[in-house]
Amino acid sequence: MMKKKLARAFMLVLAAQLPVHAQADAQADIGAGTKASARSVAIHRRLLTLDTHLDTPIHFTRPGWDFADRHQLASDPSQVDLPRMKRGALDGGFFVIYTPQGARTPEATAKARDHALVRAVEIHEMAARLHDKVALATRADDAASIAAQDMAVIYQSIENAYPLSGDLGLLDSFYALGVRMVGLVHFRNNDFGDSSTDPKGAEWHGLSPLGRQLVARANALGMILDASHASDDVLDQMLDLSKAPIILSHSGCEGVYDHPRNVDDPRLKRLAAKGGVIQINSFGAYLAASGPNPERDAALNQLNLQYGDHHAMTPTQTAQFVAARAAILRRYPGFERSYAQFAAHLIHALQVLGTDHVGIGLDWDGGGGVIGMADVTAIPRITQTLLDAGYTEGDIAKIWGGNVLRVMKAVEAVADTNSTPAS
Numbered sequence: 001m002m003k004k005k006l007a008r009a010f011m012l013v014l015a016a017q018l019p020v021h022a023q024a025d026a027q028a029d030i031g032a033g034t035k036a037s038a039r040s041v042a043i044h045r046r047l048l049t050l051d052t053h054l055d056t057p058i059h060f061t062r063p064g065w066d067f068a069d070r071h072q073l074a075s076d077p078s079q080v081d082l083p084r085m086k087r088g089a090l091d092g093g094f095f096v097i098y099t100p101q102g103a104r105t106p107e108a109t110a111k112a113r114d115h116a117l118v119r120a121v122e123i124h125e126m127a128a129r130l131h132d133k134v135a136l137a138t139r140a141d142d143a144a145s146i147a148a149q150d151m152a153v154i155y156q157s158i159e160n161a162y163p164l165s166g167d168l169g170l171l172d173s174f175y176a177l178g179v180r181m182v183g184l185v186h187f188r189n190n191d192f193g194d195s196s197t198d199p200k201g202a203e204w205h206g207l208s209p210l211g212r213q214l215v216a217r218a219n220a221l222g223m224i225l226d227a228s229h230a231s232d233d234v235l236d237q238m239l240d241l242s243k244a245p246i247i248l249s250h251s252g253c254e255g256v257y258d259h260p261r262n263v264d265d266p267r268l269k270r271l272a273a274k275g276g277v278i279q280i281n282s283f284g285a286y287l288a289a290s291g292p293n294p295e296r297d298a299a300l301n302q303l304n305l306q307y308g309d310h311h312a313m314t315p316t317q318t319a320q321f322v323a324a325r326a327a328i329l330r331r332y333p334g335f336e337r338s339y340a341q342f343a344a345h346l347i348h349a350l351q352v353l354g355t356d357h358v359g360i361g362l363d364w365d366g367g368g369g370v371i372g373m374a375d376v377t378a379i380p381r382i383t384q385t386l387l388d389a390g391y392t393e394g395d396i397a398k399i400w401g402g403n404v405l406r407v408m409k410a411v412e413a414v415a416d417t418n419s420t421p422a423s
């Protein structure tokens with residue numbers, strides 16, 4: 001019952017949620033307020049650190065925005081760029097090809113296909129332009145070698161398989177472009193399966209026939225299957241059908257907060273038993289409840305209507321928008337969640353699953369970020385939290401990158417087995 005009530009309220013919350021956070025973290029740089037000691041920062045910098053859900057490519061075509069430049073939260077909504085990755089010692093991760101769910105018609109799916117292909121090209125163009133600073137990665141072993149050259153590790157993932165609806169063979173095309181992770185659904189049901197947050201409820205009661213084909217094809221190609229945003233039934237069926245471990249690239253724990261996007265402990269244990277990993281996100285609406293505030297919601301919605309698509313704004317318009325939104329959040333506090341609420345999900349997952357099946361997928365630039373960790377510069381605080389909780393450097397190395405790379409190697413092994421001719 002709680003999940004159904006939350007699902008009905010979810011779309012209103014989402015309408016107000018943007019990847020912009022109050023400037024309570026103006027001091028977020030390492031050594032200037034991350035609440036991370038010199039020892040924990042030193043350990044953090046020794047680790048191979050990967051985040052499995054970076055929505056940063058949505059900014060690549062914004063007027064005046066460059067991934068190579070440092071941007072400030074006081075005037076820009078972005079949370080990840082190369083200088084801030086360096087400052088926060090994030091080596092890289094999965095850069096997302098995200099497509100909003102639209103109409104399920106041939107015309108709409110063709111537009112979605114084109115959108116996703118263009119976004120993949122934009123990632124490649126960024127990597128080519130910044131070839132001395134970043135490198136595309138396609139195998140698990142690439143991460144360490146790229147990071148050793150002091151370059152950012154750029155894996156690619158698909159969030160929402162909607163662009164593939166008209167032709168599942170496009171999955172092979174995206175694989176050829178370097179995509180190595182695919183999430184089947186987003187906020188609404190699609191041709192592949194049910195979303196955890198569709199107000200209409202279940203359509204397929206799990207995977208559709210096409211969704212089952214996608215699972216098999218991803219296994220054969222060597223593409224990680226991502227069940228974040230999927231319904232419980234989809235997760236159950238993916239675990240049953242997949243020959244390789246699967247991942248929750250940016251999810252939370254129902255044992256901490258009962259939300260449709262979060263996963264219960266028994267399913268997390270099944271995920272781990274199959275070798276999979278949950279990557280803990282920092283999207284506030286999934287971390288803890290926020291009291292209703294119609295005045296705040298109306299003000300935020302009016303602001304969004306006033307400025308329109310914030311990814312098409314000029315830098316001046318963007319700064320004005322960010323300042324106006326921050327003023328609204330100061331006037332109506334309680335919207336944003338805290339770092340402690342994020343940490344509660346992380347520690348709960350570790351207590352339930354152990355250190356081999358938990359990682360980090362903060363949903364930067366897609367709504368993630370909390371008071372106390374508003375952009376990527378503050379992530380050494382996570383390492384500090386883990387040290388304080390008694391985890392060793394070896395444990396933390398698994399959480400920050402080792403576990404997802406283990407899953408990736410297992411996925412590669414399944415694909416390699418499938419491609420081996422019978423003797």
